[in-house]
Amino acid sequence: MHRAGAAQPSFRVPAETTRAARSFFLSRWRAAVGFSEKGYAVVAVSAPGALPPLHPLHAILLAFPFPLFLGALLSDVAYGRSFELQWANFSSWLIAGGLLVGAFAVIWALVDLLRGGRAHRGRLALYFAVLLAMWVLGFINALVHAKDAWATMPEGLYLSVVTTVLAVAAAWMGYSRSRPGKAT
Known part of the structure; x- marks a missing residue:
């Protein structure tokens, strides 16, 4: 003024x-x-194949399940080799952390699926399905790990492997969305 x-x-x-x-x-x-x-x-x-990039908060949420489920897998392997009970406890806590953050990533993917256009619905549905399968199998894995440590092997180890592979697939699908200027 x-x-x-x-x-x-x-x-x-x-x-x-x-x-x-x-x-x-x-x-x-x-x-x-x-x-x-x-x-x-x-x-x-119109470019129907191009998905918008991940929201930064969604990208952060998507970054956590893979290392947490991978840590659970590695601690299951360590427990299988040493039968030291603390490795089973580590695995249970890592699975719980992966489920907690993974739940928010699943919710965000569901919102993206519901808000996404018709052109993107197939890819978003596949991404959501992989994330949901990761979370459901991780929850079953948490229930298996809630049993006595001796009773968790080998099914806890197998579930950890599958959950980790699904976490890698979900992260890959989420982070491979198109970037501005690039077509998918």
Whole structure:
């Protein structure tokens, strides 16, 4: 806000410059949209295969299940070799962490699926299905690991392998969405 007596700053551009700039941009625009002196040409281009990139918060949520389920797998392997009960406890806690963060990623994927366009519904449904399968098998794995440590082998190890593979697949599918300027 300026006082009444203060000099106002001048942001005026000479008229010749604005006419030249306007002419330049109009010629570029006409060439881009297919305008000619004879008439107009209207073209609509759609790219149904391109998915929008992941929201940054969704990407963060998607980053956690894989290392947590991988840690559970490695601690199951360590328990299978040493029969030290603490490895089974580590595995149970890592699975619980993967389920907690994975649940938020599944919910976010469901919202993306429901809000996504018809062109993207198939890929989003597959991504959601893989995430949901990861979470359900991780939950079954948590129930198996809730038993006595001696009773968790070998099915706990097998479930950890499958859950980890599904976590890798879900992360791969989520992070391989198209980026601006690239088609999928």
